[in-house]
Amino acid sequence: MAIAGAGQLNLNESPCWGSRSVDCFEKLEQIGEGTYGQVYMAREIKTGEIVALKKIRMDNEREGFPITAIREIKILKKLHHENVIKLKEIVTSPGPEKDEQGRPDGNKYKGGIYMVFEYMDHDLTGLADRPGMRFSVPQIKCYMRQLLTGLHYCHVNQVLHRDIKGSNLLIDNEGNLKLADFGLARSFSNDHNANLTNRVITLWYRPPELLLGATKYGPAVDMWSVGCIFAELLHGKPIFPGKDEPEQLNKIFELCGAPDEVNWPGVSKIPWYNNFKPTRPMKRRLREVFRHFDRHALELLERMLTLDPSQRICAKDALDAEYFWTDPLPCDPKSLPKYESSHEFQTKKKRQQQRQHEENAKRQKLQHPPPHARLPPIQQSGQAHAQMRPGPNPPLHGSQPPVATGPGHHYGKPRGPAGGPGRYPANGTSGGYNHPNRGGQGGGGGYSSGPYPPQGRGPPYGSSGMPGAGPRGGGGSGYGVGAPNYSQGGPYGSSGAGRGSNMMGGNRNQQYGWQQ
Numbered sequence: 001m002a003i004a005g006a007g008q009l010n011l012n013e014s015p016c017w018g019s020r021s022v023d024c025f026e027k028l029e030q031i032g033e034g035t036y037g038q039v040y041m042a043r044e045i046k047t048g049e050i051v052a053l054k055k056i057r058m059d060n061e062r063e064g065f066p067i068t069a070i071r072e073i074k075i076l077k078k079l080h081h082e083n084v085i086k087l088k089e090i091v092t093s094p095g096p097e098k099d100e101q102g103r104p105d106g107n108k109y110k111g112g113i114y115m116v117f118e119y120m121d122h123d124l125t126g127l128a129d130r131p132g133m134r135f136s137v138p139q140i141k142c143y144m145r146q147l148l149t150g151l152h153y154c155h156v157n158q159v160l161h162r163d164i165k166g167s168n169l170l171i172d173n174e175g176n177l178k179l180a181d182f183g184l185a186r187s188f189s190n191d192h193n194a195n196l197t198n199r200v201i202t203l204w205y206r207p208p209e210l211l212l213g214a215t216k217y218g219p220a221v222d223m224w225s226v227g228c229i230f231a232e233l234l235h236g237k238p239i240f241p242g243k244d245e246p247e248q249l250n251k252i253f254e255l256c257g258a259p260d261e262v263n264w265p266g267v268s269k270i271p272w273y274n275n276f277k278p279t280r281p282m283k284r285r286l287r288e289v290f291r292h293f294d295r296h297a298l299e300l301l302e303r304m305l306t307l308d309p310s311q312r313i314c315a316k317d318a319l320d321a322e323y324f325w326t327d328p329l330p331c332d333p334k335s336l337p338k339y340e341s342s343h344e345f346q347t348k349k350k351r352q353q354q355r356q357h358e359e360n361a362k363r364q365k366l367q368h369p370p371p372h373a374r375l376p377p378i379q380q381s382g383q384a385h386a387q388m389r390p391g392p393n394p395p396l397h398g399s400q401p402p403v404a405t406g407p408g409h410h411y412g413k414p415r416g417p418a419g420g421p422g423r424y425p426a427n428g429t430s431g432g433y434n435h436p437n438r439g440g441q442g443g444g445g446g447y448s449s450g451p452y453p454p455q456g457r458g459p460p461y462g463s464s465g466m467p468g469a470g471p472r473g474g475g476g477s478g479y480g481v482g483a484p485n486y487s488q489g490g491p492y493g494s495s496g497a498g499r500g501s502n503m504m505g506g507n508r509n510q511q512y513g514w515q516q
């Protein structure tokens with residue numbers, strides 16, 4: 001695990017940061033299990049305010065404070081925007097800790113450090129995974145616009161998120177969407193001259209340039225992930241559910257066509273192009289496969305899922321796209337229905353419990369088969385009542401969630417002329433952005449030379465179907481069915497950097513192949 005050098009975690013920067021104990025909060029429920037450790041819903045005892053506590057995993061005391069956490073804190077401290085999660089403070093636990101039930105935590109590290117975030121009721125994966133959930137078009141437009149607004153702000157401030165996926169998009173019951181989990185984020189310079197690792201972004205949302213081994217890249221990598229989320233919201237399931245990198249690339253080429261020097265000038269110079277260039281011609285089929293999508297949605301998707309990153313649409317232009325300015329308009333976030341809290345961790349846990357329940361029931365049935373299954377049951381007194389009770393597998397959720405069916409509330413009419421430029425602030429300095437860097441898109445600065453992991457220049461993954469571990473939790477397909485988070489096989493999975501595994505069996509080290 002990469003560790004912090006002395007003084008890197010400048011907790012003294014803001015006098016109160018790090019000075020309070022986690023005992024100021026009462027843990028209510030675990031809502032996430034991430035690379036760093038657990039995420040809890042908690043209540044601040046003094047004020048009653050509900051927050052999210054993200055514990056920084058410190059499995060090995062000797063390795064010090066994880067560099068990923070330092071990065072996340074550093075980056076979040078400079079980002080202040082309504083579509084970016086707010087890091088409120090850092091709190092510490094000097095002694096043995098307690099879990100949600102007040103029992104001593106068995107963690108061998110006796111102290112702990114927590115990030116305190118504003119609490120969000122859902123993540124997009126958890127929300128979409130609710131039984132019967134269907135997002136309306138104005139709702140999808142509303143979420144997409146907020147996602148792009150938050151990302152535009154990050155990009156203007158020269159921060160790449162590098163892990164855009166449903167479980168990192170948090171939503172509250174006011175309909176606000178915020179980007180979260182900046183553990184893989186980093187600053188970038190506009191000239192894209194720095195070498196960066198290509199082992200970032202969860203596989204299903206990873207752009208072709210990273211899969212082909214590019215180490216010089218920019219905000220376009222996040223825009224590919226946004227395109228994948230957009231298509232997933234419209235399509236109802238993930239569009240590129242690859243098992244490993246070769247399959248991932250193949251799925252991309254099957255839909256977006258094979259890259260060549262015509263549609264992507266310079267592609268043949270990307271390190272692993274020759275290893276993975278398709279051996280047969282592959283036409284772009286996006287319009288054909290998604291012909292049922294609305295015309296403006298398809299136009300925007302085409303520009304997000306453009307193979308050549310230099311031609312891919314940027315967040316600002318996406319916000320200006322016709323899609324957001326034609327009827328039905330994005331709805332007002334506040335008009336969205338309120339749902340019972342739903343995080344990916346919880347929906348997966350519920351599904352696991354349900355599966356376990358079904359297996360137990362099956363096992364019991366096998367062990368104690370009814371004496372004569374084909375004979376009618378012998379009537380006994382009270383049986384009629386017994387038959388009225390629900391069966392052994394009651395629905396997971398007692399009450400069905402409200403189905404979002406197109407709230408009729410829209411924002412006002414578009415602010416700019418239809419189709420005209422500049423409906424969105426050009427550099428993110430207007431539109432209510434707090435702009436700490438003042439760099440603007442073309443501005444200098446913002447390029448951090450901090451201790452980031454070296455770029456992944458290892459050999460490419462094997463060229464044919466490496467056995468990839470399945471998605472975290474074995475969940476099927478994204479929105480509506482389960483969340484992706486593949487681990488990687490092959491050379492990518494071999495680095496032993498320790499960001500730890502999660503309860504669903506996934507391991508981000510494998511997934512991202514972090515190197516020392």
Ligand SMILES: Nc1ncnc2c1ncn2[C@@H]1O[C@H](COP(=O)(O)OP(=O)(O)OP(=O)(O)O)[C@@H](O)[C@H]1O
Binds near residue numbers: 033170
């Ligand atoms: N502020 C918050 N409010 C509510 N839930 C949150 C908050 N932050 C995180 N979560 C929940 O915890 C989950 C994991 O959080 P996060 O992604 O920040 O941790 P991580 O350790 O980086 O996880 P991963 O390795 O899965 O990326 C999120 O998907 C979300 O469901």
